[in-house]
Amino acid sequence: MKWPLVSVLVPCFNHELYIEECLLSILQQDYDNFELIVVNDGSTDASASKIEALRQVYDFQFYQQENKGVSAALNNALSHARGEFVITHDSDDVMLAGRIQRQVSYMLDHPEVGLLGAKVIYIDSNGKPLKHKISSDTRVQRWSFDELLADAYAVGAPVALYRREAIDKVGGYDPSIKVQDFQMTLRIAEVGYKVDILPDRVTLYRRHETNISKTAYKSQLTYDLKVIEVYRDNPAYEAGRLAIINKALKESVVMDKKFARGLFASVPVHRWNRLTWKRFRHFVFKYSKPKGAQ
Structure with a gap:
């Protein structure tokens, strides 16, 4: 059996308004060597039923757990993941076309990189683009551990692609840290992997009152x-x-x-x-x- 190169993990909590658009944006990527793993983290709205309806059509992995937080949901998803690379994607965001192909290609060419980020386009709760300052810098940024610590810079879930061996080397996600991106960014840099940020905009990041x-x-x-x-x-x-x-x-x-x-x-x-x-x-x-x- 051919194993996927990429595992896309989507933890979901009470995002019934956005989960369908989120999952379809992943499933409709122009890259097919990936698996999708969704974990419902004890949602109390209709998220679970909407995920299950899509699963009946697209046959991805879907697991449910009591509400334990994002880190625990990601560890749950990781326990089922088989990919060499891992994408964590928030359940209220939208993955732009070509995102997986672009980031995977970069990681294959740069084996020293353990975590790869990118840029986002901000949208409101209805999906309308928000005005924000856009950098004209087209260079790839490389961050050292000391720079990441000094700026408290986290490669966020909406843009992160991890090398699975890097996640395993630092012991996965700490369930006691429910806002997990910052800790994982630092840990991966601390053990010697490079952390790079592409100038590409790969995700529509939704800003709303429940952020x-x-x-x-x-x-x-x-x-x-x-x-x-x-x-x-x-x-x-x-x-x-x-x-x-x-x-x-x-x-x-x-x-x-x-x-x-x-x-x-x-x-x-x-x-x-x-x-x-x-x-x-x-x-x-x-x-x-x-x-x-x-």
């Missing part, structure tokens, strides 16, 4: 700080800690000013960078109520 960055920025902050704690002796640690705090400030200066105030106080002012000061200006001016406002 983790909007709904769980406090827990994401906790997870990210836990991830870098093991690297406290690395010279890039403090820069990475500030980068993580800056991410949390993006939402908290709007959603929870008391929490934001505590984040600002947790970093000595002399260590603030331009982004921290930008967040602080938003905190003080942009989101302050005018005098006399009720």
Whole structure:
């Protein structure tokens, strides 16, 4: 029996509005040497029934589990995966045509790369493209471990393609870290694999009110700080800690000013960078109520 070269893993939790479009965008790729593995992570909406309806037509692997989080769902999918390469794809995003072929070709030509990322196009909940700054840089970016740590840079699920041996070498996903991309990025770079980012746009990344960055920025902050704690002796640690705090400030200066105030106080002012000061200006001016406002 011929084994697939690529395993595409899709963990799903309560994405009944998007799961069909997501899975069809994968199944209709112009590359056929892959398997699709979907894990329903205890959804309480109609996600499971919609996945099963598609499975009856396309016959991919489908597993169900109690709600345990993304990392546990990915480990479940990995236990069934046979591919040399692994793609993790969020169940509310859309894979663009040619994505698998492009990334696999690059990985085959670059055996030193353990994790390959790319760029996205942002869309809203209805699939309409959002205006955002697009870089004109067409070079492939290569990140070192220290650079990834200092910038708190994660190769996100919407664009990530992993070498399976790299995932296995670092022990898979840590179920205690439910926001998993950052930890996996660092671990793979730490053990010596290269991490490259293609300039290609390979996914439509959906922004909506249930994105983790909007709904769980406090827990994401906790997870990210836990991830870098093991690297406290690395010279890039403090820069990475500030980068993580800056991410949390993006939402908290709007959603929870008391929490934001505590984040600002947790970093000595002399260590603030331009982004921290930008967040602080938003905190003080942009989101302050005018005098006399009720």
